[in-house]
Amino acid sequence: MYYKKLLRTILIVLLIFPLAGCWDSLDINEKDLTTTVVVDKIKDDYAFIVEIANLSPRSSSEERRQGETETFSVVSSKGRTFAKARLDLDRKLPKPIFLGTVRMLVLTKDMAEYGIAEYMFRLRNLYEYRKALNVVTTAQDAEEIIELQSGSTVSAGHTIEDILDKLNKTGKVIKSSASEILEKLSRKNVCFLLPNIDIVDDSIAFNGYSVIHNTAYNNFIPIEDTRGINYILNDKVKYIYVVPFEKNNATVEVKLKKKSIKPFFKNKKVSFKADFEFESIVKYMDINHGLDEKAQREIKQALARMIYDDISSAIKKSQKEIECDYLEFSEVFRIGFQNEYREMDWCKIHLDAFIDVKVTLLMDPGGQYDYNPEIN
Amino acid sequence: MTNRVTNRQIIFILILTLSSYSIVDISRAMAASAGYGSWLTILVTAIFFTVIAIINLSLGNKFKGQMLFDYSKHLVGKFGSYTVTIYYIIYFSIIIVFLSLQLSIMLKANFLPKTPKAATLIVGIPVFCFIAYKGITTLARLFELIGIFYIIIGVSVQVLMVTQGKLENILPFFNIADIGEYIGAIKEAIFPFLGIEVLLVIPLTKENGKKATITAAVTVFVIGLLYIFFVESTIMKLGMNNIVHYNSSLIVAIRDMELPFLDFMKRADVLFLTFGFAAFFLGITMVYTAITEYLCKMFTHAKRSYIVIIIGILSYAACLIFDNDPAFNKFVTGVGIYLGLVASAVLPTILLIIAKVKKNVL
Numbered sequence: 238m239y240y241k242k243l244l245r246t247i248l249i250v251l252l253i254f255p256l257a258g259c260w261d262s263l264d265i266n267e268k269d270l271t272t273t274v275v276v277d278k279i280k281d282d283y284a285f286i287v288e289i290a291n292l293s294p295r296s297s298s299e300e301r302r303q304g305e306t307e308t309f310s311v312v313s314s315k316g317r318t319f320a321k322a323r324l325d326l327d328r329k330l331p332k333p334i335f336l337g338t339v340r341m342l343v344l345t346k347d348m349a350e351y352g353i354a355e356y357m358f359r360l361r362n363l364y365e366y367r368k369a370l371n372v373v374t375t376a377q378d379a380e381e382i383i384e385l386q387s388g389s390t391v392s393a394g395h396t397i398e399d400i401l402d403k404l405n406k407t408g409k410v411i412k413s414s415a416s417e418i419l420e421k422l423s424r425k426n427v428c429f430l431l432p433n434i435d436i437v438d439d440s441i442a443f444n445g446y447s448v449i450h451n452t453a454y455n456n457f458i459p460i461e462d463t464r465g466i467n468y469i470l471n472d473k474v475k476y477i478y479v480v481p482f483e484k485n486n487a488t489v490e491v492k493l494k495k496k497s498i499k500p501f502f503k504n505k506k507v508s509f510k511a512d513f514e515f516e517s518i519v520k521y522m523d524i525n526h527g528l529d530e531k532a533q534r535e536i537k538q539a540l541a542r543m544i545y546d547d548i549s550s551a552i553k554k555s556q557k558e559i560e561c562d563y564l565e566f567s568e569v570f571r572i573g574f575q576n577e578y579r580e581m582d583w584c585k586i587h588l589d590a591f592i593d594v595k596v597t598l599l600m601d602p603g604g605q606y607d608y609n610p611e612i613n
Numbered sequence: 614m615t616n617r618v619t620n621r622q623i624i625f626i627l628i629l630t631l632s633s634y635s636i637v638d639i640s641r642a643m644a645a646s647a648g649y650g651s652w653l654t655i656l657v658t659a660i661f662f663t664v665i666a667i668i669n670l671s672l673g674n675k676f677k678g679q680m681l682f683d684y685s686k687h688l689v690g691k692f693g694s695y696t697v698t699i700y701y702i703i704y705f706s707i708i709i710v711f712l713s714l715q716l717s718i719m720l721k722a723n724f725l726p727k728t729p730k731a732a733t734l735i736v737g738i739p740v741f742c743f744i745a746y747k748g749i750t751t752l753a754r755l756f757e758l759i760g761i762f763y764i765i766i767g768v769s770v771q772v773l774m775v776t777q778g779k780l781e782n783i784l785p786f787f788n789i790a791d792i793g794e795y796i797g798a799i800k801e802a803i804f805p806f807l808g809i810e811v812l813l814v815i816p817l818t819k820e821n822g823k824k825a826t827i828t829a830a831v832t833v834f835v836i837g838l839l840y841i842f843f844v845e846s847t848i849m850k851l852g853m854n855n856i857v858h859y860n861s862s863l864i865v866a867i868r869d870m871e872l873p874f875l876d877f878m879k880r881a882d883v884l885f886l887t888f889g890f891a892a893f894f895l896g897i898t899m900v901y902t903a904i905t906e907y908l909c910k911m912f913t914h915a916k917r918s919y920i921v922i923i924i925g926i927l928s929y930a931a932c933l934i935f936d937n938d939p940a941f942n943k944f945v946t947g948v949g950i951y952l953g954l955v956a957s958a959v960l961p962t963i964l965l966i967i968a969k970v971k972k973n974v975l
Contacts (some may be wrong), residue, residue, distance in 0.1 A: 361858060364726060368851075370868045416869045420782070484922075572784040609908025 239435055241411025250299055268335040272309065273394030275379040276356050277345040283322045284315040285357060287334070287382050292339035308579050309392050310574055319359055324390050335364040342415065343393035343434065346376040349447055349454035354422055359420055371398055374447040374454070377435045397434050408467050408474030408493065410443055426583045427451050428561040430458070430466070437572045450561040458554070468493055468544070469564050477520070482535045486523040489540055489600070492516050498566070499574040508591040509566060515596065517543060519603035528602045537559060542600040548594050616680070616906070618815050620828045622753035625760030626811070627666075627832045630899045632839065633763070633892035634712055635805030637719065640847035641862040647798035648853065652841045654795050659837020665960040666809050666833040667956045670826035672965050673817040681813040681964075682910040688967045696958060698907050701810070704956045705904045709924075711929045711945045712897045713738065716890075717932070723864045724886065734932050740894070741781055741937055742925035747903040747917055750814055750901050756895055763892040766884050768839075770867060771846045772879065777870055778849025800950065805840060807953035809833065811899050813961065814906040901928075 273288035289310050298325065314330050316322035325332065342360070344353055353503040373381060386393040404410040410432050421429045430446040437444055446463060448456040455577050467474050474493040479486050494514045501508045517540060519528065528536075555564050566587060618626065630960035678682035681701070685694040716728035716737060725733070744752055809829075817825055843863065848856055850866040859865040863885075870881045878884075901924065908920045935941040 360865075364723065368865065369871055414869070416851060416855065420855040423852070423854030423858075568781050573782060573790050575785055575792050 246421050249487040253437050263333070265609065266556075267332055269330050269332045270335050272334070272338060272339045272392035273341045273343065273383060273397075274339050275343040275345065275375075276348050276460060277379055278348040278351045279315060281316060283319050285311060285322050285326050286313040286379055288336075288394060289330070290338070290384075290392065307612075308390050309383075309386065311380065311453055313380065315514060319356060328335075336363060337367060339394065340368065340392070340398045341368050342370055342372045343379055343382070343397070344372065344374050344431070345379050346374060346454060349374050349431070349449065351542070352453045353418075353449060354452040357415065357419055357422055357566065360415055368419070369414050371401060372413050372418055373397060373401070373432045373434045374455070381436060382434065382441060383486065385436060385439075388576045389461070393441065397604075400434075400441065400443055401432060405471075406473075409463075409476070410472035411446070411467070412521075422452060424567075425578075426562055426567040426587075428455075428563045428567075429565075430470075430563045433457065446489050446563075448559055448561055448563050450563075453458065457558045457560060462551065462554065464570060465547035465549070466564065468496070468548055469498075469511075469551060478540055479516075480536050480538060480540045484524075484530060485526070487528075487536050488520045488522070489536065490520055491540065491544065491598075494599075500566075500570040501572050502577055506591070507570060507586055507589075508593065510593045510595070511548070512595045513544070513548065513597070514599075516599045520601075533600065533602050537598055537600045540600070541596050543596065545594060545596045548596070552592050553571070554592070556588050556590070557593075560584075560588055566590065566592070579598050614748045616814075616816055617818055618749060618753040618821075620825050621823075622757050623812070623825060623828055624832045625756040626753060626815075626899060627772075627829060628836055629756055629760050629763060629810070629892045630808040630811055630896045631833075631836050633808060633889070633896035634715060636767070636840070636843050637861050637863045637889075637893075639802075639805050639863075640844045640851075640866070641856050642801045642804075643844050644848055644853055644862075645800040646709075646859045647795050648791065649783060650791055650795040651798070651844050651848070652788060653787065653803050654798045654839055655840050655844065657796075658799055659840070660788040660832055662756075662806040662809060662837070662957075663830045665827055665961070666812075666829040667668060668965050669809055669812050669957070669961045670829045672819070672961050672968065673812065673815065674821075674823060675965075675968050677818060678816050680816050680906065680910065682907060684968075685964060688845055688964055688971065695911070697964075698911060700942075700960070701813070701956060702904055702907050702911075704810075704952050705790050705900050705907075705950070706928070706931070707945060707949060709900050709904065709928050710935055711816065711896070711941075711949070712900065713932050714936060715805065716893060716897060717936075719861055719864070719893075720890075720959070722973075723861055723868075729813070730936055733931060734929060735896050736899075738925050738929050738932075741898045741901045742921045743893075744898045745924070746921040747906045749902055749906065752895070752898060759891045763888045766888045769840075770870075770881050770884055771843055773872065774850050774866060774870060774921065775957060779852075780849065782849050802840075803950050804946065806833070806836070807950070807957055808899075810904045810953070810957040810961070814903045843853055853971060867927045890940070912954055938961055 249262055268291065268361050272291045277284040277286065279508070286414050287310060291308055293311055312326065314322050314325035315327050345358070348356070361368070362396060372441040378490055383393045387394055390395075391399075401410055401412050405412045413429070413431055416430070418431075421427065428448070429452045432443055433445050433447045433451055434441060435441070435444050443460065445452055445459040446466065447458055448458065450456075464476055472493070476491050478489050480489055492515060494516050496513045498512075499510045501510065517534065522528075537565055552564065555562060562583065567578070570583075624962065643654065647654040672684075676687075682694060682698045682726070685697050688830070689697065713734055717733045720733050721728060721730055744755065847863055847866045850869055851859070851862060856862050864882065867885050868882045872879050872881055904924055905917065905921055908924070909915070909917055912920065
């Protein structure tokens, strides 16, 4: 009996050791929690700039007395390879880096021009990195973006994420997670958009898209030209248009209700029929004379034309100017004509594809100013 | 020790034993082999294994209160019975080592990268052995308890995954030109259905009745439908081209999810860590129990506790030997499928045919 008890005790003690000693166990204060990672290419070197949350104050006792503790610190490193740059970073950080908290991966324009594939594949293999993190590009000196937030209580990564989240809710930006980018990089036709973040009027702001073609930066689309792109790639897109009519201007809110893009393949020619249905409401006019039927018709026609122009110019830019299918017509065609798609050089075929755009617009003349959550 | 399980417990034993390990990797395996037609490949395999489940349970129903070792003596004689039992013991031993190693690999790759595999095994194996010592009836109750949470949470997580995934990642559903590819991928879909053979160690009683056969058949078919749902939702999240790079694709997809509407739990991987792994533990324990039952029948004079301890020590030693051995992994995922088919389909079918022919044995 005594031996049985002893054996049980020894077994329990033996089990407790490995349980408590999970080799990975490390107090959260003993890790450098990273919120933003910037990847840059400086001549032949790769550079990392990381933003780290200061859980324990690192400022001097004088600064602490004055309440000037830094919430985030910025550390940079570089090396001939990513591995060497990381080694350099590890040498500068007092604690082991933790990448599970990264909210934003910022790729500089130089890095994107060199090619993003290698770093994305590295990210895929770093188990700590969450594949749900967002990826953006910047043409700005990346350190400036992070430094801009250094005095704030919110990190640069969280700020960029919040901006993208907010805009994405109304379809004004395409969010790209690392996982989605890895999928796009593995496709036959590698061409997609990444949101670009720069400093605009002393604030971090989304200012357009970077076009990634064959894994490298190819072009930039400014925010003014992104409406058509968002209509094609996003759902629930909402924009405000100012429509001139007669000697007046009507401010109209437009909402994408539904869309349908159908592919066709006849006589070895690729074509698409793209139908977009919008609903809109006149919010107000510069001069409020009321809206008669003629004025309504005029606004509706002008607005439909403006939306049509946005969409068709986005398609034209993709086919004729940038020559890259970032509007993802390839996916629509692949689903419809899988066997034909396998055989063709989509990058070339796409340039000559005929895309018939049809815009249907429903308009509410407004005039009711009560808050309606369905409309707003 | 009376080994009895209810029909409801059979449902959970089947679901957890078959799916708890397979769901982690099945999406990658199917995406790489069958591509967009994964659902069709799984459906065909599910129908085949539904028939296998009927055969296995019909055999058990013919010999109420007996397990394979007992009734095979009447069917193929003492020598035949020992041969069949030894085959099952060897087969289950291979599976035990494979699953225990996979558990430690999965934990190391996804959650505990610095923890040595030997440490997770030394914690896990005594637990498996202890439950195996307690017998099938206790284990079946555990299956019932964990199983219900496993199913509810597993399905809920996948439903959320569908809402965050992209439909175009799984389209088109069917391409006639790829039919050969879909059929060729059946080999990959077999492994997730192996495990039905553990039912052969459960003696069915009068209470189970014929309903047990129908229950098992429907359960296996539903497991097939669950696999389709899990595979499609995981591909929707990770993408058809990206998913092939992840061994534990389900865990990666769950880690890729965000639950912004849940303020107290924005990440879903915590759910899998608890109930997914609990189900996996039970799945492995079922195989340990199956071996224990066979050995206890063969060595009637040996104490069950000693048998369980010996199984534990030997399996731990085997895990250490075959750890990081690609040849072992290749053997199990290659030859192992055929060994499993013999264990789950060929031997029970032969025994059932003999039983039909030798009606007088009843």
